[in-house]
Amino acid sequence: MSYIAKPAARHPQMPRNAIGLTPRDYEGSMSTLCAGCGHDSVTAALIQAFFELAVEPHRVVKVSGIGCSAKTPTYFVSEAHGFNSVHGRMPSVAAGANAANRELLYVGISGDGDSLSIGLGQFCHAIRRNVNMLYVLENNGVYGLTKGQFSASADIGSLSKAGVANRQGPIDPVTLALSLGATFVARSFSGDKDQLVPILMAGMRHQGFAFIDVISPCVTFNDHEGSTKSYAHTRTHMHEVVETDFVPLKAEIRTKYDEGSVKAVTLHDGSTVRLRKTDPEYDPGDRRAVLDYLGATAAEGEVATGLLYLEGTEDDMHSFENTVDAPLVNVPFDTLCPGSAVLDEIQEEWR
Amino acid sequence: MADHGDHGVNDFAFKVATVNGTGSASANGLLLQALFRMGIPVTGKNVFPSNIQGLPTWYEIRVNKDGYTARSPDFHLIVAMNPQSYARDIEEVVSGGWVLYDNTRELDDKFRRDDVNFIGIPLAEMCVSEFDGSRTRILMKNITYVGALVALLDIDMDVVKGMLQQKFSKKQHLMDANFKAIDMGYAYAREHYDCPLPIRLETMDATADHVMINGNTAAALGCVYAGATVGAWYPITPSTSVMDGFSQYCKRLRVDPETGKNNYCIIQAEDELAAAGMVIGASWMGARAFTPTSGPGISLMSEFIGLAYYAEIPSVFFNVQRTGPSTGMPTRTQQGDLMMCTYASHGDTKHIALFPANPKECFEFAVAAFDLAERFQTPTFLVSDLDIGMNDWMIPRLEWDDDYVPDRGKVLSAEELEEAESFYRYLDVDGDHIAYRTLPGVHPKGAYFTRGSGHDKYGRYTEGSAEYMEVVDRLLAKVNSAGDRVPEPELHQGAEPTELGMISIGGCHWAVLEARDDLAEQGLAVDYMRIRGFPFNETVERFLEQHDRVVVIEQNRDEQLRKLITIETQCPKEKLGSITYYGGQPLSKGHVLDGLAPWIPELAGGGATPGFADAASDTAVVEVAP
Numbered sequence: 001m002s003y004i005a006k007p008a009a010r011h012p013q014m015p016r017n018a019i020g021l022t023p024r025d026y027e028g029s030m031s032t033l034c035a036g037c038g039h040d041s042v043t044a045a046l047i048q049a050f051f052e053l054a055v056e057p058h059r060v061v062k063v064s065g066i067g068c069s070a071k072t073p074t075y076f077v078s079e080a081h082g083f084n085s086v087h088g089r090m091p092s093v094a095a096g097a098n099a100a101n102r103e104l105l106y107v108g109i110s111g112d113g114d115s116l117s118i119g120l121g122q123f124c125h126a127i128r129r130n131v132n133m134l135y136v137l138e139n140n141g142v143y144g145l146t147k148g149q150f151s152a153s154a155d156i157g158s159l160s161k162a163g164v165a166n167r168q169g170p171i172d173p174v175t176l177a178l179s180l181g182a183t184f185v186a187r188s189f190s191g192d193k194d195q196l197v198p199i200l201m202a203g204m205r206h207q208g209f210a211f212i213d214v215i216s217p218c219v220t221f222n223d224h225e226g227s228t229k230s231y232a233h234t235r236t237h238m239h240e241v242v243e244t245d246f247v248p249l250k251a252e253i254r255t256k257y258d259e260g261s262v263k264a265v266t267l268h269d270g271s272t273v274r275l276r277k278t279d280p281e282y283d284p285g286d287r288r289a290v291l292d293y294l295g296a297t298a299a300e301g302e303v304a305t306g307l308l309y310l311e312g313t314e315d316d317m318h319s320f321e322n323t324v325d326a327p328l329v330n331v332p333f334d335t336l337c338p339g340s341a342v343l344d345e346i347q348e349e350w351r
Numbered sequence: 352m353a354d355h356g357d358h359g360v361n362d363f364a365f366k367v368a369t370v371n372g373t374g375s376a377s378a379n380g381l382l383l384q385a386l387f388r389m390g391i392p393v394t395g396k397n398v399f400p401s402n403i404q405g406l407p408t409w410y411e412i413r414v415n416k417d418g419y420t421a422r423s424p425d426f427h428l429i430v431a432m433n434p435q436s437y438a439r440d441i442e443e444v445v446s447g448g449w450v451l452y453d454n455t456r457e458l459d460d461k462f463r464r465d466d467v468n469f470i471g472i473p474l475a476e477m478c479v480s481e482f483d484g485s486r487t488r489i490l491m492k493n494i495t496y497v498g499a500l501v502a503l504l505d506i507d508m509d510v511v512k513g514m515l516q517q518k519f520s521k522k523q524h525l526m527d528a529n530f531k532a533i534d535m536g537y538a539y540a541r542e543h544y545d546c547p548l549p550i551r552l553e554t555m556d557a558t559a560d561h562v563m564i565n566g567n568t569a570a571a572l573g574c575v576y577a578g579a580t581v582g583a584w585y586p587i588t589p590s591t592s593v594m595d596g597f598s599q600y601c602k603r604l605r606v607d608p609e610t611g612k613n614n615y616c617i618i619q620a621e622d623e624l625a626a627a628g629m630v631i632g633a634s635w636m637g638a639r640a641f642t643p644t645s646g647p648g649i650s651l652m653s654e655f656i657g658l659a660y661y662a663e664i665p666s667v668f669f670n671v672q673r674t675g676p677s678t679g680m681p682t683r684t685q686q687g688d689l690m691m692c693t694y695a696s697h698g699d700t701k702h703i704a705l706f707p708a709n710p711k712e713c714f715e716f717a718v719a720a721f722d723l724a725e726r727f728q729t730p731t732f733l734v735s736d737l738d739i740g741m742n743d744w745m746i747p748r749l750e751w752d753d754d755y756v757p758d759r760g761k762v763l764s765a766e767e768l769e770e771a772e773s774f775y776r777y778l779d780v781d782g783d784h785i786a787y788r789t790l791p792g793v794h795p796k797g798a799y800f801t802r803g804s805g806h807d808k809y810g811r812y813t814e815g816s817a818e819y820m821e822v823v824d825r826l827l828a829k830v831n832s833a834g835d836r837v838p839e840p841e842l843h844q845g846a847e848p849t850e851l852g853m854i855s856i857g858g859c860h861w862a863v864l865e866a867r868d869d870l871a872e873q874g875l876a877v878d879y880m881r882i883r884g885f886p887f888n889e890t891v892e893r894f895l896e897q898h899d900r901v902v903v904i905e906q907n908r909d910e911q912l913r914k915l916i917t918i919e920t921q922c923p924k925e926k927l928g929s930i931t932y933y934g935g936q937p938l939s940k941g942h943v944l945d946g947l948a949p950w951i952p953e954l955a956g957g958g959a960t961p962g963f964a965d966a967a968s969d970t971a972v973v974e975v976a977p
Contacts (some may be wrong), residue, residue: 060793063632074800074812081791083635084802085628086654092583092620092628097791099581099616099629100638104792122628125621247414317612317618324612329790331614333757336578338604341752346572346600347748350562351388 025057026050028075028268033068038190038231039138040214043075045193046107046136049200050077053248061097061104065090065119068145069138088119088309091126094133095317101327102318105174105204106133113143116171123173127180132316136201137173138190140218141229147210148221161225172298175309177211178291183311184210185290186244187304189234190217198246199307205246207268208316215303230261232252239297241282242306247272265312275307284309358918361391361416363550364423367430367505368440369493372404375432378411378493382500382518383743386510387563390555391767392418395743396937401588401682407436416555419673420709422738422743424941428503430496431880432474437462449548453492453498472499472539475853481531491532498536505547507554508537562748566739567643567711569598569749570669571824573717574641575604578757579667581640583629585648589680589737590671593643626667627652635801637762637790641667646675649695656730657696657959658803660826663777665724665760667929669733671740672933673963683935686906688859689915692732693885699823703833704732704885707887708734708860709739711746712838712883718755719838725760727833728788729826736906738937739858768794775799776810777822777837784829800806830886837884840891843867844878852898853879856912859904859938866943882912887919895922902928902950904943 004076014022026047031040052059054324060080062073066087073082085093094108115123115137126135141154150158153173177185184206196214203210215234217223223230230238249270263275263284275284283289290309297304324331367382369375376397383395394512400406413423429444431437431452437459441450446466446827452458454471461907465471474495478488497576501508511533519526540546571593574582599616605614620626626642633640644652649670659666674680675687692704703723716733724731761781768774768789776799777786786808789797807818808825843864844852855863860881867879880894895901895916903913910929917924930946932938948954 058798059792060792079795079798081789081798082800083632084800084804085631086658086803089624089628089655092625093632093635095618095625096581096583096629096632096634096640097636098632099583099618100633100636100640101792121621122625125625129618318616321616321618322611322613323616324607324610324614328614328616331580333578335614336580336605337576337755340753342604343572343576343749343751347562350564 016307017051019056019058021051021054023047023051025079026077028073028078028251031075032071034132034220036218036219037068038140038214038218039069039072040075040102041190041193042123042136042138042196042214042216043072045190045196045200047076048193048197049204050084051180052197053201053204055105055204059104062109063094063097063106064088064109065111065114067111067114067143069109069114072138073107088114088117089122090114091119091122091131091135095129095131097128098131098133098317099321099323099328101329102132102323103327106131107204108133108135110135110137112137112139112141112151112153116173120152121169124176124180127177127182127211130183130208130316130320132208134200134206135146135212136200137211137217139173139213139229140216140222141227142218142222144218144221153229158228159224160222161221161224163226170290173213175291175294178287178294178309182211182309183208183313183315184307186307188212188213189215189238191231191235192305195240195244195305198244201246201248202244202267202273202307202310205232205248205267205269205271206310208313227273234303236303238305239302240278240306241293241304242284243276243278244307246275247274263322265310267312268314273307273310275310285311359549360553361414361553361555363427364411364413364425364427365428365430366440366443367410367432367496367552368436369408369410369432370435371400371402371406371408373493374490375408375410375493378497379412380743381514382497382506382513383412384408384507384514384563385559386412386414386552387558387745388510388514389507389552390558391552392416392420392555393559394420394745395739396422396743398936399682401680408434414552418557418558419861421865422937422939424939427878428548430500432492432496441467449550451496451503461948470499470503470540470544472496472536472543474536477535477539478532481535481791482528487528491528493530494529495536497539498533500536501533501550502537502546503538503544505551505553508533514642556733559746560748561745563743564710565592565741565743566707566710566735567592567671567741568596570602570643570713570717570735570740572749573605573714575600576714576751577639577718577721579639579641579721580615581629581633581638582615583619583620583626583633583640583642584644585620585623585626587623587645587648589673589741590643590645590648590669593669593742594672597662623648623651624655627655627668628667630666631655631664632678634659635664635791639667639725639757641669641721643669643671644692645671645673645681647678647690649691653826655694656702657698657700659730660700660702661698661803662801663728663788663826664801665728666730667720667724667733668730669735672734672736673764674933682737684906684937685933685935686736686859687908687911687933688734689856689905689907689911690909692734693915695730699827701827701830701886702730702732703727703830703837704734705837706734706857706883706885708857708881708883709746710744711749713739713971714749716838722758723833723836726758726785727829728785728837729762736858736859742937745791748799750787761785763787763797765794768796771796775808777806777808777825779808784825785831794817797861818890834884834886834888837886837888839888840883840894842878842890842894843880845876848897849876849878850899851877852894852901853877854880854894854901854902854912854916855904859906862938862940862943863904866940866947869940870947870951871943873953875951877947877951885915887916891916892920892922895920895926900926900928900950902930902947904930904938906932906938906948908933
């Protein structure tokens with residue numbers, strides 16, 4: 001937690017993006033999370049991603065539920081509207097908001113309690129509905145604000161701070177999202193900004209529901225020995241399956257990868273995601289193979305990370321619902337209201 | 352023939368008892384519409400089970416030349432098509448009435464009554480010999496009883512055949528079959544019985560300015576006219592047809608002709624919680640959004656309703672009430688959610704609610720609900736019920752003012768924000784308890800953090816007592832100020848107040864009006880006020896003040912309206928009496944008259960009003976101490 005507010009002054013040498021903004025323009029108010037919280041690193045990565053993509057701050061919509069993760073939208077992009085809704089119900093608020101205004105960039109921040117326990121249903125249905133949004137699950141395996149209860153993502157055998165072992169099987173949001181048909185599924189680690197930033201950028205540009213499970217250790221309640229969501233455990237067992245490079249539209253395509261191991265996916269807006277597989281057997285475009293692979297790595301106690309599955313697609317909730325291209329909030333009332341003559345016609349059928 | 356009072360021409364009720372899932376609904380709809388087209392005031396009430404196929408179902412049709420549309424207290428003719436329910440159906444017909452039944456199988460003697468006329472027609476036998484296929488035979492049996500009724504009640508055959516022609520204009524074989532069935536039933540009845548019966552119809556001219564529609568369809572059309580673009584819902588009886596209607600009219604009226612794309616978005620949610628979240632999300636963005644549901648749905652949505660109240664997000668909820676608690680009787684009507692809707696959610700909350708009494712008001716109040724929700728930036732409820740929502744009502748034609756401009760409330764535009772020195776979401780700058788609102792994506796200066804957690808008038812997070820109280824005190828003043836903007840109570844009174852007054856709400860209205868007219872005929876004047884909106888305003892207070900004793904008539908066990916009045920007005924509790932009926936059927940005048948007996952000495956002497964013995968047994972009366 002920072003105790004001193006940063007001055008508003010900008011260093012003249014600070015980098016500026018395509019619309020003339022600096023990274024500071026994407027910051028929010030001071031974090032009130034514990035010092036060293038993984039969530040603050042995710043916030044920093046998000047700020048970097050917004051900056052890199054040169055997003056207009058007021059065209060971003062930040063949504064969250066309840067919990068430590070849900071507090072974080074106040075810590076980035078203060079010029080964007082944010083909605084700290086009710087526990088586990090952020091996906092429905094995001095779906096309704098997106099239904100009304102499809103032009104904005106929706107970023108949902110959730111936690112493992114919010115998405116995998118109280119809000120498991122809404123999380124699943126937002127995936128099925130394919131709401132066009134970036135959905136970040138800050139996963140620490142524990143309830144922080146209520147002081148350290150296991151969450152539904154705690155691994156079997158994981159020890160609580162008091163030394164009690166968890167006996168119930170975890171819900172893995174990555175395999176869940178894959179099985180429900182998500183077209184963008186990633187896992188990363190709050191401590192690995194280099195990996196996280198391009199994935200967040202790709203997720204923001206992806207058409208449809210982009211899901212990122214970020215292991216984000218809780219320094220207060222779940223960072224001890226015996227925890228499988230600690231910094232130490234994650235650093236030791238994390239295994240990057242694919243390296244992600246996000247190439248915005250019109251940007252020069254860098255050729256740092258050997259072409260043979262690179263899979264390039266063009267997104268809806270023309271930008272490109274380049275995925276370099278560290279394991280030649282891995283295919284991030286084959287849903288069933290990815291599920292098998294994740295099962296195998298999990299059995300070995302390994303945490304596979306990277307943009308694990310990606311399908312460039314035009315589909316989202318609006319294509320399912322066949323809504324007009326313009327945001328519904330901008331459709332003029334004259335177009336919406338049929339008027340008295342039509343009412344008379346309709347009532348002839350009621351006679 | 353036994354006495355059946357003044358019932359006869361254009362003044363009687365009959366009931367068709369059938370088996371759910373046998374296609375009788377369209378035959379009964381045909382009957383109702385035919386009477387309406389003959390210009391005779393008529394209402395239809397569908398009493399159906401929570402079942403897809405097999406259980407008993409009834410359709411009640413009341414014909415009344417004077418235009419009374421409340422549920423009939425008694426039935427003069429039963430069309431008994433369901434042997435499962437013969438016993439209760441035949442028992443229900445008034446003395447001197449008629450029972451039309453299928454005599455393909457002999458009627459068991461145990462069902463016979465000496466004071467009732469039995470009209471046997473071999474419907475099944477005729478249909479088996481004339482039609483092929485079991486499905487056709489079952490369907491045509493319904494049309495055959497319609498044919499018999501055409502003869503027995505003197506329904507205009509040209510009207511009936513005209514409607515069949517209209518319906519089956521593109522399906523010649525169906526039209527032929529229907530005509531054959533109608534003629535067969537008609538001919539048999541004419542040949543074997545004296546037609547018409549003393550209860551019969553005569554063409555009138557009383558429905559020309561009216562239409563026949565149910566409240567859910569009218570409410571759905573109201574949403575289209577109000578400019579609603581987002582509808583989120585989870586299917587639940589008896590509200591499902593609101594979204595069916597919205598979907599149907601949107602497909603017809605809201606598809607962009609150039610692109611073929613929809614100027615609306617209907618989302619079938621995973622549950623009512625999500626439906627409420629979607630409405631709140633869409634409304635937060637600036638769309639007019641709504642969700643139709645019933646009591647169980649409001650229970651589930653309550654957490655979100657509190658959020659919308661506290662974060663001040665306009666949102667429209669339709670509660671088509673059914674019989675609770677819990678699953679209750681999902682296909683029966685009640686007014687059991689008055690308290691829940693007005694105070695839904697934890698903590699101190701209070702909500703605007705509108706109470707339509709018929710489909711016309713469902714249409715009008717649907718539009719008003721969006722205006723009120725956006726003006727006051729708060730959840731607004733349209734509280735209807737199964738009887739209003741799903742039954743066919745004869746109502747005056749709906750009207751639309753093409754100059755209507757939706758009240759979008761106090762929303763700052765990009766230009767206003769550009770010029771504004773500052774913007775604070777919850778600051779009461781105009782002194783009207785309503786703060787200005789901004790919409791996401793419009794302007795960087797409009798950005799704020801919407802939250803259900805404690806916030807001060809600047810929209811900042813707070814756990815400070817004074818800052819918290821300042822905001823919630825404004826919320827109360829804001830919602831209370833809506834009392835002058837909700838539909839005014841409807842008053843029925845003379846120049847001088849009567850000693851006794853009546854108050855009712857929603858669909859109770861029609862039975863109360865009919866009872867009041869009955870009393871007036873006996874020289875007993877009783878003032879009456881129908882509440883149409885919440886919070887209550889001065890008109891409600893004045894009516895309570897002007898009358899020494901006031902009886903509150905409603906359809907729930909717990910006297911919820913009476914309690915609301917004691918909570919929300921200055922009226923002393925002792926002054927309020929109560930008549931409740933909560934058995935799940937629409938109210939009829941018998942319930943009201945029997946309930947009033949303790950207060951009106953002239954009624955008390957004779958006990959129950961003649962002909963209302965049934966009603967007396969299930970009406971609860973709370974006596975007011977003299």
